[in-house]
Each structure stands twice: as C-alpha cells, then as structure tokens.
Amino acid sequence: MRLHLIFGAPGSGKGSLAKLVNEKFALTHLSTGDILRDSVSKETEVGLRVKASMANGTLVDDDTVNGIVFARLQDETRGVLFDGYPRTLKQAIALDDFLSKTGSEFGLVVYIDVPMSVLESRIVGRRVCGNNACGAIYHVVRKKPVVDGICDFCNGLLIQRSDDTSQAFHARMAEFNATYEPMLAHYRGKPNYRQVDGIGLPDEVFNAISMLYEEYV
Numbered sequence: 134m135r136l137h138l139i140f141g142a143p144g145s146g147k148g149s150l151a152k153l154v155n156e157k158f159a160l161t162h163l164s165t166g167d168i169l170r171d172s173v174s175k176e177t178e179v180g181l182r183v184k185a186s187m188a189n190g191t192l193v194d195d196d197t198v199n200g201i202v203f204a205r206l207q208d209e210t211r212g213v214l215f216d217g218y219p220r221t222l223k224q225a226i227a228l229d230d231f232l233s234k235t236g237s238e239f240g241l242v243v244y245i246d247v248p249m250s251v252l253e254s255r256i257v258g259r260r261v262c263g264n265n266a267c268g269a270i271y272h273v274v275r276k277k278p279v280v281d282g283i284c285d286f287c288n289g290l291l292i293q294r295s296d297d298t299s300q301a302f303h304a305r306m307a308e309f310n311a312t313y314e315p316m317l318a319h320y321r322g323k324p325n326y327r328q329v330d331g332i333g334l335p336d337e338v339f340n341a342i343s344m345l346y347e348e349y350v
C-alpha cells in the first residue's frame with residue numbers, strides 16, 4: 134500500500150483537487166473529517182467522545198484520530214490519499230511509525246501553495262446556495278450566477294457562510310499556521326515533498342498535480 138498526502142490552507146482548493154486526483158488515479162480517499170462526522174451522526178463510542186470538538190471546530194485529540202486512521206489502513210491494499218490528516222506534528226510522527234512497522238510505502242506529499250491575500254479574496258467572496266440539498270458554490274468575481282444572488286441550478290438564494298467572513302478567515306489562518314507549520318516542516322526537504330503553485334485556474338493546478346502523481350502512483 135502507498136500513502137499520499139495533500140495539504141493546503143482553507144481556500145487553497147485542496148478538497149476539490151483531492152477528489153479529482155482520486156478519480157483519475159483510482160486512489161482510496163480517506164478524509165478524517167468525513168470519518169469523524171460519520172461517527173458523530175451514528176453516535177458511535179468515538180462519535181460521542183469527539184462530538185464537542187467537532188462542534189467547536191477544534192482539533193480532535195491525536196490518539197483518537199491516529200486510532201481511527203490506523204484501523205482503516207489495516208484493510209487497505211491500494212493507494213490511499215489522505216485529506217485532512219496528519220494535522221499535527223504528533224500525528225505525522227505516529228504515521229511515520231505506522232508505515233515503518235507495517236512496511237507500507239510513503240507516496241507523494243503535495244502542498245498547494247496560495248498566498249494569503251488570494252486565499253482571503255477566495256473565501257470572503259465565496260457564496261453558496263442556501264438550499265442545503267443543492268449547496269452549489271459561487272464567487273462574487275470568479276464564478277458569478279446568471280442572475281445576481283440566485284442559484285443557477287435551483288433558484289435558491291445565495292448566502293455567505295458565517296465562517297467565510299474576513300474575521301473568521303483570519304482566525305482559521307492563525308490556527309492553520311500554528312498547527313500546520315510544524316507538521317509541514319516535518320515533510321519539507323524530504324525527496325517525495327512537492328510544492329505546487331495553487332494560484333492558477335483549477336484545471337491548470339490539477340494538471341500540474343497530475344503530472345507529479347503520474348510518477349508516483
């Protein structure tokens with residue numbers, strides 16, 4: 134089994150790019166956020182334990198997250214792309230340890246680099262369809278709807294999510310820098326670490342990432 138990691142700040146496009154990479158290279162997509170949300174909604178023992186952290190947007194403790202991840206990896210045979218893991222230096226070290234014990238291989242570690250000013254304009258300009266069943270995403274400059282303020286697909290009203298304000302963005306970035314930086318420093322300089330310029334159009338960024346995966350998958 135080969136493990137690939139993809140990192141990027143809020144607004145870097147990481148989630149959408151990870152989906153495209155998984156489809157193209159037939160990797161198993163493991164999102165710790167999705168697994169934890171599922172545990173909360175099913176009210177499992179872990180779900181009940183992590184419910185409060187999930188609701189506050191604070192990180193779940195490292196031992197719980199590592200336990201979930203390693204249990205999932207036991208059954209995996211094909212390549213895996215992690216989305217949202219590791220999130221702390223302690224998780225990164227535990228993952229190294231797991232890989233060396235199980236004889237699994239480390240694949241590609243990609244960091245999508247987008248300057249702070251671009252991230253802010255992407256997030257603050259984001260509008261989403263208020264109809265939860267639709268949830269289409271727009272941007273006040275980059276992706277306008279045909280009729281101002283109205284969703285092209287379902288005629289729902291477009292809204293700004295409460296965590297997409299400038300103030301919330303700066304709070305999320307402060308948290309991102311405090312926890313991600315020491316974790317990223319752990320990978321920088323390793324031969325499988327690649328930084329990709331994430332400023333271009335989504336297709337351009339995806340093509341640049343695909344070229345890297347061609348080599349590694």
Ligand code: AMP
Nearest residue numbers: 165166187190191192193198217218220
């Ligand atoms: P996400 O969907 O990746 O934004 O994650 C949603 C929430 O799940 C986060 O705010 C954390 O509470 C929790 N979470 C997801 N991944 C991790 C992780 N690797 N370490 C700790 N908490 C996590």
